[in-house]
Structure formats: structure tokens, C-alpha cells
Amino acid sequence: METTPTNLQGLLFIDDEEGVRRSLVRALKHEPYNVYAATNGQEGIDFIKEHTLEIATVVSDYRMPGLDGLETLKIIGGINPEITRIILTGYATMEAAIDATNAGIDGFLTKPFDNVELRAKIREIWVRKHLRQFVSEQIYAEINRSPTSLAPRLSEVTVLFSDIRDFTRMSQHVTPQELVDFLNNDYFTPMGDIAYQHQGTLDKHIGDSLMVIFGCPVSRPDDALRAVRAAVAMQRRSLQIDARLQNPHLRLRTGIGIASGKVFSGIMGSLRKKEFTSVGMAVNIASRLQSLARGNQILLDEYTMEKVGHEIQATPLPAVSVKGLDTPIPIFSIKVD
16 A cells, blocks of 8 residues: 555545556645555455545546456445545546446546646545535635635634524425425525525525525635625515415515624534534524524624624614523624515
């Protein structure tokens, strides 16, 4: 087993040709990977079993003695489905591409390879697998240019939580299919589109709530302002959707909470389920404010208000208590009619 130590994430390259292995190790010498090389599929599989948590990406040659590349990557995906799996082949046929796609492989590379193109393509495939569905085109492009963008770190962000008012009551009066269609078509999709348009990262859906982060993985000076503008746009869109809903049991009235501060952001979870998310007091405060907000209302914490007060008008409200804080915090309200 050949190795080249660096410091960010593990990449395993599997190829039976020593010259190709050495070429790829050299090509990735200055990238932020720990690069390992195996001589055949079984050796690569055994290495993954011993180092499951250390490897983020596996690149395997297509045609090798014994297990071929597709068989090897299928088995590796069964060991850890979070590993990005890339097939490398000198036989760039449509049949090979279809085989790789049908096997659930994340990317397809051809050889001989150009070093610069190889590095960019590996990074692009990894980012696409892990984050593509959660961010806008612009943020995706920025992440793709920087291989360290998704490294866990402490970030200054603005967090937005949105939740449908009276959702539990409504769910008792409609069919499961009607409820799913309502959530997907009238809430998650239009609100997610607004988050993308304002360069937010859709962190997660929790029941009828959604969480959006502004400032990570890509930070900008106006993160807080874009978060508040996104919230206003969401509330206006909710009013429009609510006015055209035909089912008398379904209403789209949302409460939104926004808070800013330092959070820890990164890809977290188990081998079977990971997500890019953030944890910290700003998340807790935003969630608490969302729970207090009435329909069509946006509540902001004081730190967010300090950042946006030069452009956004909001009404001061009595301070509220938040779990984990010793004293109540000042909050501000924006009502969208």
C-alpha cells in the first residue's frame, strides 16, 4: 500500500498498473488529501474495511484482474455509502458510462488524464455528491473552486427557521397524499427556491420546518441582510400561496425566526447518514424565535438587528428567555401583510 500523507481527507486509488498509480499520486501531491493506492479491487476493499472513517473518495480503474472496478466500488459503497466512488477507464464507451451510472457510481473519468483536469474533476464529483442539492448554483461554483470549503470550522452565520402555523391541526383533516403534496409543492419547493435566490444553504427539513444557513459554507458581508430579505420574500410568497389554496383545511401561514452568531459547521452524522449542518447558540435562538412567531411574522434577535438595522425596520418586543442563556434576550418583529 503506497501513501502520501497530507491533512484533510482520505482518497484511495485502485489500479493494477504501477505507472498509473504513481502518476495519480503525483497529480494529487499538492491537494489536501491523504492519498493511498491499492493494486487490485480486493486490496482496496480490505483497506476500506480497516480505514472506513478515513476515506472520503475512492477512484478505481475499470478493468483489473480479479474484481473489476464496478464490482469493487459496489462493495465499497456497501461498506460506507458516504464514500464518493469514481470509475477511471481508458475505455470511454457509452456502455461503460451506462454501467457506471446503473451501479450508482458518483463519477466517471477517462485516461490518459490531464493532471489539472483530474484534480478539478475529483473535487467536483465529491462536492456534487455531498452538497449539490442544498445550495444555489453560485455557492456550488465557489465551493467547487475551493477544496477546503466544506472542512469543519467555526463560522459567523445567520440562521433562519420557518414553520407552518397550526400544521398538526391541519394534518388531521386531510389525506396523507394531500398533506405531502401541500408540503412539497406549496411550501418546501417555493421557500427553498427563495433561499437559493438569496444565496442561503438549505440545512434541513424537520417535519414542517426548514432551516437555512447564510454564511456557511460561503461567507459574505451581507449574510444577515440577505437572510432577512429572504424571510420577507418567504412571507410574501406564503400569503400569495395561501390565497389560492382550494382545500379549506389547508392554510399556509408561517412563523420565521432569525438569529446570528458563531456556530460550528461541517458534515456530521453516522456512516449511513450524513449531512452538512451547523450547531450552536445561534441555531437554538433562531429555533426559539420561530416557535414564538405568529403567522406572517418574522422575529429577529438583537445581534441580527444590529447588522440589518440600517436597511430594515422592525418593532422592538419584550425580551424572551432562551434555554442555555442566563438572561432574556431582546427581540424584534417584522410583520408582513
